[in-house]
Amino acid sequence: MTTTRNRQERDSSTANNRDRYEPSSIEKKWQERWEREAVHKTHDDVPGKDNWYALVMFPYPSGDVHIGHWYQYAGADSHARFKRMQGYNVLHPMGFDSFGLPAENAAIASNIHPRIYTETNIDNMRRQFRSMGTSYDWDRELTTHTPDYYRWNQYLFLRLYEAGLAYQSRGFANWCEGCQTTVANEQVLDGACERCETPIARREMDQWFFKITEYADELLQMEHIDWPNKIKVMQTNWIGRSQGVDFQFDISEYGLSESSLTTFTTRIDTVYGVTFVVLAPEHPLVEQLTRPEQREAVSEYIAKAARTSEIERTSTEREKTGVPTGAYATNPLNGDRVPILVGDYVLATYGTGAVMGVPAHDERDLIFARKYDLPIRVVIAPDGWDGSDLTEAYLTPGTQVNSAEFDGLPNSEGLEKIADKIEAENIGNRRVTYRMRDWQFSRQRYWGTPIPIIHCESCGTVPVPVTDLPVQLPDEAEFKPTGRSPLADDPDFINTSCPECGAPARRETDTMDTFVDSSWYHLRFASPQEAEAPFEPSAVKSWLPVHQYMGGAEHAVMHLLYARFFTKVLRDLKMIDFGEPYSRLFNQGLLVKDHQKISKRSNPLAPDPLVERYGADTIRCYLMFLGPWDQGGDWSDDGLAGITRWLNRVWELATRDASGLSSTGGEQAERELIRAAHKTTRRAVQDLERFKFNTAIAALMELSSEMNRRWEGGSVSAGTWSDVIDRLLLLTAPLAPHIAEELWERRGHSFSIHNQSLPGWDDELAADEVITVVVQINGKVRERLELAADVTEEEAFEAAFASDRVKAYTDDAEIVRRIYVPGKLVNLVVR
């Protein structure tokens, strides 16, 4: 009776002076105060704290922050906040990857200067990031389109150029006739321009490259970095290391400058089965080898191939085509004279641009041979082969046949012995090739970092002296695409003098791929205002490599590979002393809405109105509650109510006046609430560490409900209640930073909750006193027993046998086996 009356009094007395949870008012208030009091200001070193660099991939300022950004940045921010409350000195910076094609295209489309367009977007995005309650130190913000940043792109380019790792060479680029410009590989979608859908052609142009292939083998070494296996596999496939043999066919009969034609193969064991040779249309010998009677057909074919994208050319769906050159090549191993054809499924950039055709042992070659009526010769025989024709290409291991002295060997052995012979006779050699090519980073675009090179008639290619940096991107230049680099039309920009001889000279007019900017930005964040160098060595030493990198998997083989390459180069240039930029990587999944891709047009979900209506904390928590962060989530407005209710409950629990509580439930009730609190702490901390935000929130919800029940019972002391409330708020703080801060203040604690340590837990206090032991008969659950936590095996079996339900199964049966899993179950195998 007393308890009931007390409770009613408490409720009515507190109802009046308690106010409701109104996210809009408290969120703005705390965002301003955090900024005013520099709560997220990061110092390079804090005595007694270890540094933790939590980096999330910085965004393109291509428009509004959309809900997918929220999904990424809210999760990353929660994890960074969690590490901060774990006691680390955390660097969690933000910037903008603000050069590049998307911004430039959007700017052109709306007839605004790319700089104005970009800076307007950045202002808007900065505002939105603030509205999320992110914990960035804005003093460290960097934007890559400013000279303060891109001058260091130019500086690093010069260092790579000096080291022979940047070079200019003629190469094929993706040319879009519609946009009158080249586009990057990643902007080619199914052979067409992603913007105007014009088919992409290949055009030969002077291009700049970074020698990433020099680091191919080291880039394959990934055992020592803690990255998702998925990404490691993608990088390995992308690099595509293959071991093979360069093999020379004799073409001396034509009396050309070259007496041999080199092909590359990974299957030299099939060399006795070669019945034709195929050259890429761009192969340098095509012109000279083509016989007069084939000249017209070959020229026509080459012209057609030039209009076809590489992706299309190598597609397995597409029919393999080719034309004979009329010339023949002689296989030096057996003297066979085989026709030379031109085929566009062979790429000039892979291997040697020439392949040997072995129709019996390669699917593509077989289709090609059948189509053009070329001979098919089996040289690797399956077990029990009767000498008849094969119906399909034989690709698996077998025995060498029709292979001269190698007949009878398993082909794995033939592979080595034939390679030995080729090397001994000097008609070829073993070689490792990679699918990955050097990184073509020059763009005929305006909105990027000018490449700091000067072309002089007498001195050739001359690097701009470091003291002359930055080479400024002219603001006034014409930026619309005209078919060549926009900067080429700006006389003030191109006309200069040669740094070596002083004669009039022309500047390089290409700009850099934006992936150059993002290859080292993590270093810049360590000392973003450094004016004398790209980064300050001691700051880099305190912060790098990045402890935890977070971002989407779409960058697996672009940014993430380039950044690793840059890191290795800078290490070799002795600018840094580590070889991997990101020690740990976590990829968040994709957010969809109602099972469909979120799109501005067909399935929109703008964050600002949601924040206005529900509050940033609610949106953050809901996004994190949808499912495991790495698996992505499925947004549906309906589910928001659950998070709203929970945060309201936290508010309501934390604002109750607990002074009237008395420990009527005794020690038992106290212990049970303390146990729930310690269990929750353990679960939440362990889950947050592993990015399992969804189950961390579930644990906090359970604790909230448990507290509500305990209050109804009126059974715990005010002191215990208060401790558990504080625990709940501290654990909620990384996820819902505003409400936690507000309630922390209302409970009389000092500012800020985000400078507090997470609560610890005691496994003994978290341990159950009573456990449920499951009794299985032949693996099926037949009984559940409530037993003391410290029950012995003997006691557990005794309890099991005492149960009537168990007896029903054991009475007429023989027990052949008994299994005991401490604290969990008893299994009786009966017959």
Next chain:
RNA sequence: GGGGGAGUGGCGAAAUGGCAGACGCGCAUGCCUUAGGAGCAUGUGCCGCAAGGCGUGCCGGUUCGAAUCCGGCCUCCCCCA
């Protein structure tokens, strides 16, 4: 075609060798309310009145015991062709 990931209630999902469905949405019933798109309580995998049986894409295997491990197949998503 190759590689990777996933498949569990009406829905988002838990459980990674030991009680399948935690937590949340939705739904149902009741309470409270001038009102309810608010709050509270209880229930909610399927079949069955019940006892009980069935149940984690499908088929098989390993195990005392499988959503979880192994083999084969189907479907969906991502990356590369």
